Amino acid sequence: MTTTKTATAPPSPGTRSPRRTQGGEAALAWAFLTPSIVVFALFLAYPLGRTVYLSMHGNDIIGRPNRFVGLSHFAEMASPEFVKVLTTTLLFTIGTVVPGVVGALAIVLLLEGVIRGQRFLRGAFALPFAFSVASASVIFVVFYSPGNSVLNGVLYRLGLDQVPWLTSQDMALWSVCITTVWMNLGYGVLVLAAGIGSIPKEINEAARIDGATGVRLARDVTVPMLGPQLFFLIVISTINALQSFGQIHILTRGGPSGSTTTLVYSIFEDAFAYSTSDFGRASAQALVLLLVVLVCTAVQFGVIERKVHYA
Amino acid sequence: MTATPLTAPERTGGKTPAPAPRGRRRRDPRHLLGRGLLYLLLAVFLIPVLFPVYYVFAGALMEPRELATFPPRLLPTGVHLDSVTAALDAVPFLRMYGNSLLMAGVITIAQLATSALAAYAFVFLRFRGSAVVFALFLATLMVPGEATFIPNYLTIASWGLIDTHLGLVLPFLAYAFGTFLLRQSFKQFPRELYDAARMDGMGHLRFLWTILVPLSRPALSAVGVYVFITSWNMYFWPLIVTRSTEMQTLQIGLNSLKTGEASDPGLLLAGAALSVLPTLALVLFGQRFIVRGLTAGAVK
Numbered sequence: 001m002t003t004t005k006t007a008t009a010p011p012s013p014g015t016r017s018p019r020r021t022q023g024g025e026a027a028l029a030w031a032f033l034t035p036s037i038v039v040f041a042l043f044l045a046y047p048l049g050r051t052v053y054l055s056m057h058g059n060d061i062i063g064r065p066n067r068f069v070g071l072s073h074f075a076e077m078a079s080p081e082f083v084k085v086l087t088t089t090l091l092f093t094i095g096t097v098v099p100g101v102v103g104a105l106a107i108v109l110l111l112e113g114v115i116r117g118q119r120f121l122r123g124a125f126a127l128p129f130a131f132s133v134a135s136a137s138v139i140f141v142v143f144y145s146p147g148n149s150v151l152n153g154v155l156y157r158l159g160l161d162q163v164p165w166l167t168s169q170d171m172a173l174w175s176v177c178i179t180t181v182w183m184n185l186g187y188g189v190l191v192l193a194a195g196i197g198s199i200p201k202e203i204n205e206a207a208r209i210d211g212a213t214g215v216r217l218a219r220d221v222t223v224p225m226l227g228p229q230l231f232f233l234i235v236i237s238t239i240n241a242l243q244s245f246g247q248i249h250i251l252t253r254g255g256p257s258g259s260t261t262t263l264v265y266s267i268f269e270d271a272f273a274y275s276t277s278d279f280g281r282a283s284a285q286a287l288v289l290l291l292v293v294l295v296c297t298a299v300q301f302g303v304i305e306r307k308v309h310y311a
Numbered sequence: 312m313t314a315t316p317l318t319a320p321e322r323t324g325g326k327t328p329a330p331a332p333r334g335r336r337r338r339d340p341r342h343l344l345g346r347g348l349l350y351l352l353l354a355v356f357l358i359p360v361l362f363p364v365y366y367v368f369a370g371a372l373m374e375p376r377e378l379a380t381f382p383p384r385l386l387p388t389g390v391h392l393d394s395v396t397a398a399l400d401a402v403p404f405l406r407m408y409g410n411s412l413l414m415a416g417v418i419t420i421a422q423l424a425t426s427a428l429a430a431y432a433f434v435f436l437r438f439r440g441s442a443v444v445f446a447l448f449l450a451t452l453m454v455p456g457e458a459t460f461i462p463n464y465l466t467i468a469s470w471g472l473i474d475t476h477l478g479l480v481l482p483f484l485a486y487a488f489g490t491f492l493l494r495q496s497f498k499q500f501p502r503e504l505y506d507a508a509r510m511d512g513m514g515h516l517r518f519l520w521t522i523l524v525p526l527s528r529p530a531l532s533a534v535g536v537y538v539f540i541t542s543w544n545m546y547f548w549p550l551i552v553t554r555s556t557e558m559q560t561l562q563i564g565l566n567s568l569k570t571g572e573a574s575d576p577g578l579l580l581a582g583a584a585l586s587v588l589p590t591l592a593l594v595l596f597g598q599r600f601i602v603r604g605l606t607a608g609a610v611k
Contacts, residue, residue: 026438028515032428033444039425039485040451047462048454054461107356113349123595124357127364130594132544134562135583139363141569142370142378142576150366150576153382185360214345243455246546250566264457264547271461272551279461290458297453 048290054283061276073284081258082266082285088173089262093241095177096184100237101230103181104188108196109218122193129186133246140179140251169259172252176260179247184240188233195229196222235300239293263289367587370580371395378576394577395585398568401578403556404585407564413476414560415543418483422538423531426489431519433490434497435505445494448487457547464551474554483542489534496530497523536597540590561586 055073057065076082107125111118128136143151144165152162165175199222207221223230245264248254254261254269261269263285271282366385370378374391377384398404432438433445463482472478500523508518524531549560559567568574568582 025436029432029436029438029441032432032436035425036429036448036485036487036490039482040448040487042466043463043482044451044454044459047459047466050462050465051458103356107353110349110353110356113346114353121353121357125360127591127594128360130591131363131583131587132562132590133546134544134565135367135587136363138565138569138579138583139367141574142579143363143366145574145576148379148381148383148576150370150383154385156382182360182363239455243457245457246562249546249550250569267457267461268547268551272464279465283461286458286461289455293455293458294453 051283051286051290054279055287057280059278059280065280069280073281076281077284077288084258085261085263085266085285088258088260089242091173092177092180092244092260092262093238095174096180096241096244097234097237099177100181100184100188101233103185104192104233105223105226105230107185107189108192109222111193112196112218112222113214122189125189126186128182128184129190131183133183133244134250136179136183137247137250140175140182140247144175144251166252167256169256172256173260176247176251179251180241180244183247184237188237191233191236192226192229195226199225231303232300235296239296242289242293242296263292367580367584370577371584373577375575375577378580383576394575394581397575398578398581398585401568402559402564402582404561404564404582406557407559407561410476410479410558411543411561414479414545414549415539417476417480418542419535419539421480421484422486422489423535425485426487426493426534427519427524427531429485429490430493430497431515431523433494434500435515448490451487452491460547460551463548467552473552474558476558478552479549479558479560482548486538489538492534493527493530496527500526532597536593540593543590 054065056068056070058067058069059065108122111122111125114121131139143149146164146167149162149165151165155162164171166172203221203225204217207217243264244262245268248260248262248265249268252260254265267282267285267289270278270285369385369387370383371394372390372392373384373387373394375393375397377388429448433441459482467473467478467481470478472481504522505518508522513522544562545560546562549563550566553559553563556564556567565579565582565586568579
């Protein structure tokens with residue numbers, strides 16, 4: 001991590017009294033930081049504390065905490081119901097991160113072989129990036145719709161079997177994964193393409209002189225050189241997958257029979273989906289989500305820190 | 312979508328120079344075969360990626376009955392605006408456009424302002440605890456929004472701001488990602504220019520506004536485009552803090568076009584097509600800013 005080594009540069013030589021300037025500078029610095037700090041305090045730090053408080057309290061039907069329940073919300077998480085939520089979250093994460101990263105990598109490697117129109121093609125691959133979660137999901141509602149599904153129409157024309165995209169418990173989660181991968185593929189392509197652009201040209205040339213082309217060049221040179229970007233993409237995609245909500249809300253509402261209820265969707269259901277709110281249970285799950293995301297970020301931090309030290 | 316890139320984006324937006332054409336290889340039949348395979352594989356990826364982009368517009372312009380058949384048509388027979396007008400009638404689209412624009416616009420301007428001020432403090436001002444405060448700023452990026460939405464909802468509700476524009480934007484007026492990116496950019500600002508301006512007696516705010524901001528336009532645009540797209544696309548928060556159709560953003564309006572199992576596909580596609588136009592324009596014409604903003608951190 002790059003901390004503020006250069007941020008606190010030595011004071012510029014000048015005619016002003018350094019002490020007075022520094023006092024004034026510090027006051028000004030805090031004044032400049034205040035807007036950000038106020039927002040973070042009100043909408044980030046305080047909520048975190050309150051989430052912990054809420055997670056240890058039961059509440060009445062409109063969500064007001066009315067009794068201390070200790071860790072019982074967390075103890076309830078041993079239930080098969082919640083284990084299923086965690087399993088679904090894990091499957092959704094794997095089902096979006098793996099195809100998303102592998103697909104983006106395949107695309108940028110293939111694009112490397114394109115001589116003319118490379119930028120144009122990359123732009124084309126990045127287009128889904130313009131679609132919001134809601135617009136992408138709404139399109140896939142039409143694609144998956146049980147009555148006259150566009151995708152089933154395509155399969156029908158190709159002489160293939162129909163797929164119960166959102167109506168089957170076994171298929172619904174993968175259908176949501178497909179939508180998510182489609183939405184996020186463009187971002188992966190942009191990240192990895194930027195990474196390829198930063199590989200020194202001499203390395204590619206040296207490899208070419210050694211006779212490495214095509215698949216060998218990709219396997220032995222490009223992919224290893226893309227290590228940092230691939231790692232970054234995996235971590236960011238994992239964090240995004242853990243936070244996915246809109247596509248589940250629009251496509252399946254967590255169903256059928258809870259088969260697409262991930263952690264974030266489960267938080268939403270407990271806190272906001274019905275007229276009764278269980279903020280206590282939802283807060284306990286929010287803390288689990290926080291913990292998982294923190295672990296992912298810590299892994300990212302750890303690896304990058306090591307890299308920087310050895311660099 | 313919360314991206315939490317934590318590495319230093321010192322150099323971003325690198326371009327890939329097109330590999331030098333190697334004419335002498337063109338005739339080699341094995342090479343030709345390789346090229347054919349390459350384009351075939353690219354097409355295998357490109358068709359599913361572009362099909363939904365195509366179909367959202369094609370379907371929006373089809374006659375509703377062309378979509379109601381099975382298998383649904385893939386090519387429109389002509390331009391029919393029935394679905395588009397139906398979508399415009401079904402929900403107050405223009406009002407929702409306005410809400411989204413207002414929300415994303417206010418958040419973008421506010422984040423640019425709060426981030427620029429904070430980044431300025433970290434780069435140009437000396438104060439005790441600078442490193443610690445910066446580390447705390449970075450730490451805020453690790454907290455997923457979904458983990459704070461319940462208390463934030465309760466806060467907004469207790470202030471009576473549910474179903475108001477203010478309630479939509481308040482929690483997002485500052486975000487450390489912008490501070491982080493602008494700090495990187497400000498650090499590369501020539502120190503001599505800063506010293507010269509200060510020696511001339513220029514105040515910090517004036518220096519920030521008249522010299523630093525104009526010279527940091529690329530970084531500010533990158534942050535601005537990123538923030539605009541992410542807030543334009545927000546879903547969870549607008550869903551829980553709005554009640555009335557008049558206050559809903561476009562994204563929530565899209566969901567309300569869906570009416571159970573028997574949703575009208577033309578209506579949904581027309582709604583999606585209308586909603587995606589601004590961001591599609593940004594992706595088509597502002598891609599370099601997007602690349603810089605979104606991949607910052609990915610490239611060393």
